Amino acid sequence: LYLSDINPRTIVNDDAIVALAANIQEHGLIQSPAGLRDATGKVGIVAGGRRYRALALLQDDPRFQIVTVRMAPDQATAAFWATSENAQCEDLHPADEIRDFGAMEKRGVKVADIAVAYGVTEKHVYRRLALSNLPAPVLDALREGSVSLSQAAAFTISYDEALTLEVLALHMEQIAKGYGGLNDYTIKTRLKPGSVKGTDRRAVFVGLDDYKAAGGRIGGDLFADVTTFDDPAILDEVFAAKLTQTAADYPAAHGWKWAEAITESYISYQFDQDRKFGKVHPVEGELTEAEAERYDALAELANGDALDEEGTTELDALQTKRNGDFTAEQRATAGAVIYVASDGSLKVEAGFFRAEDKAAAVQAGILQPSRHASTEAAPKSPISDTLRGDLDRIGIGARQNAMLDDPKLALHLLAFQLCGKMGYDRAFGVRTDEVPNVPTTETGYVLDRRLTVSDTDDRSPFNRDHAAEFAKFRKRGDAKIMDLLNRYLVAHLTSSSPDLGAMIDKLTSKRTRDTFTPTAENFFGRVNGAYLNDLWSDLLGLAADHPTVTMFEKLKKGEKAAKLESLFADPVTRTALGLSEDQTCRINAWLPEGMA
Incomplete structure (x- = not known):
């Protein structure tokens, strides 16, 4: 015997031939190959080339050393047989294969034997068997083409046949409307809206054994190698109990x-x-x-x-x-x-x-006293976010102003931050980010000139001789260089830690009012009239029904703002009001809420 040139199958899968040989060895040769005798008396196989190749692997088995071959009467018939067998050969529909795999398993046929019988891998058999337990309407829909293999696989995660058929009906309804049906994800979601994947942190922490011991059910998608915990309530209970x-x-x-x-x-x-x-x-x-x-x-x-x-x-x-x-x-x-x-x-x-x-x-000295402000609920502040931003900038400027006189402290603080001691907090904007310290209006606000005048030039920042410029810079001497370092370092001071900020303020004796004087433009004109009324009364220490207070309340808002500005900045106004020493001290020390 030999393989005839008439046989159209010239390329085969070697692994498939090995699987077919195992099938023939297990179950025998069901269908004989067809051949044509040539002029020398030899027989060329014209149909059944795969069987011929598989039989060649079984020549150690006496049962297959002699094979029955159906002979073609002439070359024309042989050519017709060769073409017809391959052209008319049709693979078993997946739905039929699934049902047959299931029937074989119920008869007690092992997975390995099913794989041999069909010439497929055991993994393929397991996946088909997972589908064999689907309700008959799902397999019918698969056979009719209304459900794809991947959609059928999505149905396997359900334990509830009634719900499965309900979702299938919705799928068919969508198809009837021309929408194409439900996709795999939607099918799974509708079948198990509450299932939890095995990769969920609760599932990983609890583990399969403890979950199952508590009565939890395990599901999964064999086709996606996903395990699901199908009783989320039980998982939550076990998770909480184990963590507790x-x-x-x-x-x-x-x-x-x-x-x-x-x-x-x-x-x-x-x-x-x-x-x-x-x-x-x-x-x-x-x-x-x-x-x-x-x-x-x-x-x-x-x-x-x-x-x-x-x-x-x-x-x-x-x-x-x-x-x-x-x-x-x-x-x-x-x-x-x-x-x-x-x-x-x-x-x-x-x-x-x-x-x-x-x-x-x-x-006991184990814990430092907290410097955080109280977190108790407070009434809505009369100070707007924009104004609060200005006040924060003023506070930063005042802190910088105070630190200018203590360069050693600035260097110590910089070292503290650079060595990673502050975690996510920072004391300086050392990335050369701009640290805002000038409010939208500079009226009543004065910073040290060293924080406002830069040491730069107008030359192009490109193609410069940095080595030569650095050598020239060093000729300024230590004192001038340290002064520059202090200026630029302090200009980036922006501590986000309340505790550290309070400590810096104490060490530098920060006095925000040295930098900031409230005026109608920078503060009083930006809050409501009721706030101004209360402020006037508090600063002067007068009762609400005092004539000086009641007359003030009758003024327009702009007039109130101007009068408060003169109270803070005009000696003539203070003299006319006959302010006491306590009132004067209160005005000189006053700052808007949230500032220090």
Whole structure:
């Protein structure tokens, strides 16, 4: 026997031939190949080339050493047979294949045997078997072409046949209206609107075993290799219980006074303020001189990807010592907050003090007193956002003004920020960002000239000889250079930390009123009349029914603003009103709310 040139199938899949050989060996040759005898007496196979190739692999089996071949009477008939068999061959429809796979499985046929019988992979069989359990109407729709294979696969996630048929009916209704039916995602969503993917942080943290032990059902999409947790309520219960138990066990294991679990996936920036917690940080560790040198050497190797496992372990140990740890005193009065991150991992943020423990911690020197303003609800401020922006700029300018006289403090503060001690906060806009310190109106506002006059020139910023210019710059001398450094450094002062800002103000003896005098243009004309009435009364210390107050209230807003401006800036007005020393001091010290 040989393969005739008349046979049209010249290219075959070798793996498919091996699978066909296994099928023939298991179940026998069901259909004989067809051939034509040539002039030499040999038989050329004109139809059944795949079977011929598979039989060639089975020549060690005596059953297939002699094969029956149906002979064509002439070459014309042989050519017709060769063309007809291949042209008329039709693959089994997927719906029929699915039903047959299911029927074979119910008869007890193993998946491996089904794969051999059909010449397919076992994975293909498993996927078809998953579809075989679909309700008959779904498979009928697949056979008719109303449902695609991927849409049929989407139906497999359902345990509820009534719901499955309901969604199928909606799909068919959409097709009848010419909308093309439901897509895979919509089918899945309608069948399991509440299912949770196995990649959900709750599912990862809980795990399959604990979830199933609580009665939770597992589903999934075999075609997308996705596991679903089909009882979200049970998952939430197990998640909360496991997280709560983890928090309950944590204090005894780690020496903290308490531990609390939160269900969020992160701790917000305002968490401690919202909960009125105090916060301490680990006591920073100190390396010996030898350890510091060793740390630098190992870190350099690590940066160059040249550090071995032993060196990595040593570097980690030094880093741990350098990072420091919480003290026993801190742990005895503080606690930890435990949460599950978005990837399902357990996270712990420690060092929080509850409100009832803060006073004792402050007294013991473990916790610094809070300088945050009260977060209690306050009435709506009469100061607009635009005006608040101006007042904030004035405050920044006053702080900069005060720091100009203490360059050493400025340098110390810069070093503090640059070494990473401030986290997300910053003391200076050292990225050379513009730090606004001039309000929209400069009336009544005066900054030190060193903060307003730049040391620049009008030459092009391109193609300049930086080395030569730097050499010329250095000839100014240390004193002038340090003055320039101080000027530009302080011009970028913009501390976002309230505690640090208060400390800077105290160290520099900041006096905002040295820089800012309220006027009708920069303040009084930008708030409402009721605010001006109250301010006039408060500054003069007069009752609401005092004639000076009642006369003021009858003025137009512009007149009120002008009168208040003269009260702050005009000595003649103050003399005419006969102000006392207390009233004068109150006016000289007054600042709008929120300023210091």
